[in-house]
Amino acid sequence: MHVLLVKTSSLGDVIHNLPVVSDLKRMHPEAQIDWCAEESCAAIPRLHPGVREVIPVALRRWRKTPFAAAVWREFADFRRRLGAQRYDFVLDTQGLVKSALIASQANGLRCGYAAGVAREPFAARFYDRTFVIPTNANAVLRNRWLAAAAFDYPVDLPLDYGLAAPELPLPWLEKSSHEPRHAVLLTATSRDDKLWSEDAWGTVAHELLRQGITPILPSGSARERERTERIAAQAPGCCVAPPLGLPELAALTGRAAVAVGVDTGLVHLAAALGTPTIALYTATDPERTGVLGTGFFRNLGGPGLAPSPDAVLAAIDQGLRA
Numbered sequence: 226m227h228v229l230l231v232k233t234s235s236l237g238d239v240i241h242n243l244p245v246v247s248d249l250k251r252m253h254p255e256a257q258i259d260w261c262a263e264e265s266c267a268a269i270p271r272l273h274p275g276v277r278e279v280i281p282v283a284l285r286r287w288r289k290t291p292f293a294a295a296v297w298r299e300f301a302d303f304r305r306r307l308g309a310q311r312y313d314f315v316l317d318t319q320g321l322v323k324s325a326l327i328a329s330q331a332n333g334l335r336c337g338y339a340a341g342v343a344r345e346p347f348a349a350r351f352y353d354r355t356f357v358i359p360t361n362a363n364a365v366l367r368n369r370w371l372a373a374a375a376f377d378y379p380v381d382l383p384l385d386y387g388l389a390a391p392e393l394p395l396p397w398l399e400k401s402s403h404e405p406r407h408a409v410l411l412t413a414t415s416r417d418d419k420l421w422s423e424d425a426w427g428t429v430a431h432e433l434l435r436q437g438i439t440p441i442l443p444s445g446s447a448r449e450r451e452r453t454e455r456i457a458a459q460a461p462g463c464c465v466a467p468p469l470g471l472p473e474l475a476a477l478t479g480r481a482a483v484a485v486g487v488d489t490g491l492v493h494l495a496a497a498l499g500t501p502t503i504a505l506y507t508a509t510d511p512e513r514t515g516v517l518g519t520g521f522f523r524n525l526g527g528p529g530l531a532p533s534p535d536a537v538l539a540a541i542d543q544g545l546r547a
Contacts, residue, residue, distance in 0.1 A: 226256045227310065230270075231317040231328045232368075233282055234263040236471075236490025237514070240386070240497050241364045242318055243273055245372045247385035250275040252378040261307065261327055268471035269494070273387040280306060284323060307331050316375055317352065318368045320344040325351035336375040365517045384519055386497035390479020391472050398441070398464070398477065407439045407464075408541075409478050409495065411486025412456060413449040418508040419488045421531060423452065427459030428534040429485065429541070434462045436545075438482055441466050443474060443491070483544045485537065488514065496522050501544030507531040521547035 228249060232242040239262055249256050257277045260270040264281040271279050282303055287296045312333030317324045320338040325348035328335050339357045340349035349355050356374040358367050365384075373380045398407070412426055430440040442453035443466040450465065457463035469477065474491060478484055479498040486492030487505050496502040496518035504516045506526040515524035523540040525532035 226253055226313050227333075228256055228258045229280075229310075229312045229315045229328075229331050229333060230258060230260045231315065231324050231331075232319050233261060233284065233324055233327065234266050236266050236269065237493045238319065238364065238490075239263075239266045239269050240490060240493040242368050243270070243386045243388065243497060244365060244384055245316075245318065245368050246270075246273050246275040247387040248369055248372055248378070248382050249376065250387075251382060251385075252376065259310070259312075261331075266471075272389075272391065272472070272475060275387055282327060304330050314375065316372060317348070318371055320348050322348050324348065328352070336371075338371060361513070363512070363517050364514055384517070386518075388475070388479075388497050390498055391476045393473055393476040395473065395477060397467055406437065406482040407441050407480070408433050409481045409484040409486075409500075410440050410442050410456075411484065411489055411491045411495070412442060412453060413444055413446075414487045414489040416508065419506075421487050421505050421507060423456050424459070425531075425534045425537070426456045429537055430456060430460035430463050432538055433541070434460055438545075439464055441477065441481070443469055443477070483541055485541065492516055496520070501547055503537060503540045503544060505532055505537065 232239055246258055258275055259278045260276050261280045261282055262270055264283045267279045267281045270276045290296055307330045315328045315331045315333040315335045317328040317337040320343035322345050329351045335352045336354045337352040339355040340346040342358050342360050343349050356371055358370050370380050433440050440463045444450040444453045453465045457465050478495045478500055481500050483501045484495035485503045488509050492504045493516055496516040499520040501521040502516050503523045508528055511524035516522045521544045525536055
């Protein structure tokens with residue numbers, strides 16, 4: 226059986242879809258599973274040993290210069306690559322028009338959410354089979370339930386993201402950290418209303434240092450790095466990480482004693498890797514998008530309910546003892 230999974234972005238959504246691969250391989254060990262993902266997220270499905278091939282798509286980049294000749298050539302190459310393989314099933318767990326259009330370019334029986342439960346109802350018009358899946362469940366469960374309905378297997382299989390932290394050298398970590406244990410503090414996110422206060426991060430970082438744990442603060446953009454540097458200045462001994470790709474971030478996070486993060490894809494990566502994880506919510510509802518894992522995890526806060534540093538430190542203490 227040859228299957229194509231379509232879950233292109235964002236990073237958290239791609240991570241939410243990893244257990245689908247594990248479920249399929251558990252029920253159909255012979256299955257060959259390909260995955261279409263945005264080029265910026267493609268490193269994540271490549272970490273799962275059950276994924277045979279990742280087919281990157283660049284919709285985000287192509288939209289910036291839609292009439293450029295190079296974009297049209299890349300898009301034509303993508304369509305040829307997607308259409309070259311005959312799939313038994315094409316499963317779109319994203320439920321957007323863009324993902325449904327991608328699925329429609331592949332050869333195979335196309336399955337997805339019914340119009341009444343898809344994130345964009347019009348997407349259902351592109352599927353051969355549709356399924357009604359509850360909308361009030363965690364995103365990880367919704368993906369798994371859709372796959373279970375499409376492939377007719379039980380919905381209560383053990384949760385398994387299928388990830389292991391890559392064994393990559395991080396020489397800067399050994400040079401920067403004077404303690405044998407480190408914590409990853411994921412302070413950056415895509416929206417300002419999802420941020421946690423810098424003073425609160427400083428309080429947490431200071432307490433981790435007192436316990437002999439070095440806080441590591443990754444960042445992406447220049448603005449994010451400025452934020453991490455301000456936080457680190459409050460607690461001398463913190464380490465502002467150099468620019469890291471997704472494999473290096475997975476290696477760093479997988480080795481951490483604990484990970485604490487705002488509503489961002491990387492906090493879901495931490496939970497998927499089995500690292501004790503505390504996720505902080507200030508603007509979104511963790512009921513649907515909170516972290517879910519097999520190890521220790523806590524979702525704190527909610528819309529307009531930023532968690533206190535004391536609550537976060539209490540959860541960290543539980544995670545370190547788990």
